[in-house]
Amino acid sequence: MRVKSxxxxxxxxxxxxxxxxxxxxxxxxxxxxxxxxxxxxxxLVRHEVYLLPKxxxxxxxxTVLGDAKYIKSFFWTVFLTVVCTFVSLTMTSLCxxxxxYDKLKGKNxxxxxxxxxxxxxxxxxxxxxxxxxxxxxxxxxxxxxxxCLSIYNMIIMRSFFYGIPDSLRESAEIxxxxxxxxxxxxxxxxxxxxxxxxxxxxxxxxxxxxTDALMYIxxxxxxxxxxxxxxxxxxxxxxxxxxxxGFSTPGLTESLKxxxxxxxxxxxxxxxxxxxxxxxxxxxxxxVKE
Amino acid sequence: xxxxxxNAGLEKTGKKVKFSVYMKxxxxxxxxxxxxIIYLLIFKxxxxxxILIAFKDYKLNTKxxxxxxxxxxxxxxxFKYFKKAMNVxxxxxxxxxxxxxxxxxxFGFPAPIIFALILNELPFKFFKKTVQTIAYMPHFxxxxxxxxxxxxxxxxxxxxxxxxIMLTGHEAVPFLNESxxxxxxxxxxxxxxxxxxxxxxxxxxxxxxxxELYEAASVDGAGRFSKMWHVTLPGIKSTIVVLLIMNLGGxxxxxxxxxxxxxxxxxxxxxxxxxxxxxxxxVKQLRFSLSTAVGLFQSVVGLFFLLGANTxxxxxxxxxxx
Numbered sequence: 001m002r003v004k005s006x007x008x009x010x011x012x013x014x015x016x017x018x019x020x021x022x023x024x025x026x027x028x029x030x031x032x033x034x035x036x037x038x039x040x041x042x043x044l045v046r047h048e049v050y051l052l053p054k055x056x057x058x059x060x061x062x063t064v065l066g067d068a069k070y071i072k073s074f075f076w077t078v079f080l081t082v083v084c085t086f087v088s089l090t091m092t093s094l095c096x097x098x099x100x101y102d103k104l105k106g107k108n109x110x111x112x113x114x115x116x117x118x119x120x121x122x123x124x125x126x127x128x129x130x131x132x133x134x135x136x137x138x139x140x141x142x143x144x145x146x147x148c149l150s151i152y153n154m155i156i157m158r159s160f161f162y163g164i165p166d167s168l169r170e171s172a173e174i175x176x177x178x179x180x181x182x183x184x185x186x187x188x189x190x191x192x193x194x195x196x197x198x199x200x201x202x203x204x205x206x207x208x209x210x211t212d213a214l215m216y217i218x219x220x221x222x223x224x225x226x227x228x229x230x231x232x233x234x235x236x237x238x239x240x241x242x243x244x245x246g247f248s249t250p251g252l253t254e255s256l257k258x259x260x261x262x263x264x265x266x267x268x269x270x271x272x273x274x275x276x277x278x279x280x281x282x283x284x285x286x287x288v289k290e
Numbered sequence: 291x292x293x294x295x296x297n298a299g300l301e302k303t304g305k306k307v308k309f310s311v312y313m314k315x316x317x318x319x320x321x322x323x324x325x326x327i328i329y330l331l332i333f334k335x336x337x338x339x340x341i342l343i344a345f346k347d348y349k350l351n352t353k354x355x356x357x358x359x360x361x362x363x364x365x366x367x368x369f370k371y372f373k374k375a376m377n378v379x380x381x382x383x384x385x386x387x388x389x390x391x392x393x394x395x396x397f398g399f400p401a402p403i404i405f406a407l408i409l410n411e412l413p414f415k416f417f418k419k420t421v422q423t424i425a426y427m428p429h430f431x432x433x434x435x436x437x438x439x440x441x442x443x444x445x446x447x448x449x450x451x452x453x454x455i456m457l458t459g460h461e462a463v464p465f466l467n468e469s470x471x472x473x474x475x476x477x478x479x480x481x482x483x484x485x486x487x488x489x490x491x492x493x494x495x496x497x498x499x500x501x502e503l504y505e506a507a508s509v510d511g512a513g514r515f516s517k518m519w520h521v522t523l524p525g526i527k528s529t530i531v532v533l534l535i536m537n538l539g540g541x542x543x544x545x546x547x548x549x550x551x552x553x554x555x556x557x558x559x560x561x562x563x564x565x566x567x568x569x570x571x572x573v574k575q576l577r578f579s580l581s582t583a584v585g586l587f588q589s590v591v592g593l594f595f596l597l598g599a600n601t602x603x604x605x606x607x608x609x610x611x612x
Contacts (some may be wrong), residue, residue, distance in 0.1 A: 018408060022425065023420070023424045026424050027424055030439070032450050047448050047453050091329060094325050105312065119596050122334070122337035123341065123582060123585030123586060124565070125582040126339075130337040145329075148329065149326055149329055183322075204430055207432070209432070209547070214550075214569075233438050268431075269427065272427070283494075
């Protein structure tokens with residue numbers, strides 16, 4: 001190995017310092033938020049909390065945890081996320097798998113049908129009127145079905161399937177396996193990375209999504225967490241939040257808002273680092289043309 | 291052996307096989323496709339019929355086809371709602387839409403490229419991985435949460451940044467409630483959210499560059515920056531070009547989530563985009579015909595931009611998105 005010159009080492013360290021700054025910029029807002037959520041209100045009122053909590057105070061968290069409305073919304077969103085992820089993965093694989101057969105008759109027509117939807121969207125109001133005519137407004141299904149197939153994700157999965165050698169499929173066909181069987185016992189076990197990636201994408205999409213609920217749901221009982229959070233953040237007046245969102249404890253403080261934000265963020269922050277290897281591969285797959 | 295050949299024949303010469311034989315072999319694949327296709331027909335194609343109401347006078351509890359064509363003073367005027375929509379509010383929304391997207395592109399597009407180039411130069415593997423994990427984090431936050439964070443950072447009195455500014459004896463900066471400052475906050479939070487995630491694709495492209503090129507450059511006496519400039523950047527040029535063109539293609543679109551979460555009433559003159567305009571006029575005020583007309587305008591113009599981008603990308607010898 002060549003010994004690195006002074007200039008190179010200096011350069012290395014400059015890049016390291018730059019990255020430390022960038023990393024801090026990403027993480028400091030979260031730390032500030034966590035600190036505020038744990039601080040006593042007298043310090044918050046005087047705006048003295050920076051990165052460490054002052055006068056440790058977990059009241060905000062116990063309030064949130066003790067509030068039936070919030071807990072209900074949390075588990076409702078967890079439930080929605082799990083169901084959506086499962087339904088979406090099923091739909092995506094049902095769409096992606098048959099399309100890897102080169103000789104499938106009608107494949108071109110299907111591809112055109114799919115591609116058009118990537119370029120042209122009917123628009124917000126037509127979609128709204130559709131949900132209305134299907135009777136889906138104000139039902140849980142409207143948060144699950146309309147978004148259950150993302151064509152971009154389907155393309156990622158299809159690219160992954162293309163990477164599995166045809167010979168595996170062909171030898172299974174020769175052995176007389178049905179297509180369902182080939183999909184379930186050859187492709188599925190080999191596709192764990194892409195399923196992990198897309199599960200993450202779909203789950204994050206559902207967990208973070210609030211637009212569909214904003215458009216299609218007026219019943220507060222069915223609000224997912226993010227929409228509840230949006231309303232809490234936008235009602236500066238705490239009395240208003242209490243009456244509208246049903247927080248029964250008086251004195252909705254700043255720290256309570258922060259605690260709510262923390263709560264709705266933590267589940268994702270706990271999950272994504274473990275899937276990093278997969279989603280990096282998945283994102284890159286989507287960019288590779290079949 | 292013979293059996294293998296026969297099966298292979300079926301795969302390759304589909305045309306010669308009888309339809310019934312073919313279906314017997316492949317019906318399961320069509321059964322699998324049935325659900326996704328029904329989904330697309332119902333949720334992507336069926337709503338397209340409601341585009342008609344942009345040309346009709348919307349009536350509650352009336353079948354779409356029974357609604358009368360749009361008319362002014364008894365005269366049929368199917369473009370009535372398009373004409374009606376072309377007012378100051380719409381022009382503002384259109385302008386904001388384009389301006390915000392262009393600013394995103396101008397400031398947000400180079401960020402992940404620069405970040406990827408720098409990550410690529412980092413000497414310690416573990417450190418690099420940690421930085422990456424942290425930089426991907428904002429991508430997983432919802433826009434509502436990012437809005438919550440921006441309140442914590444930039445609120446006029448309690449925000450962290452304004453606390454620090456006031457400590458140094460300056461006046462608080464109205465990051466959230468004054469139009470020009472809001473634009474900076476909006477674009478800045480956008481970069482914050484996406485630079486790390488966006489770098490993934492460039493890192494992959496960099497990983498695909500032939501290492502011999504770097505060795506050859508070293509032999510020629512190239513330094514770190516000259517290698518970045520003459521080897522790495524040309525190596526990821528095609529990725530950059532494709533993504534740039536596709537971003538330009540989306541200039542008229544834009545995410546509802548982000549702008550709706552970030553906007554507030556004080557800055558609507560710069561923060562109202564077409565998506566939020568349509569939502570407020572349509573879902574909130576029930577002006578269905580007018581907002582459908584605006585939405586249709588956006589879809590059609592957006593379609594042309596996307597098709598143009600795709601054609602341009604192919605003309606330049608790069609791949610399109612289909």
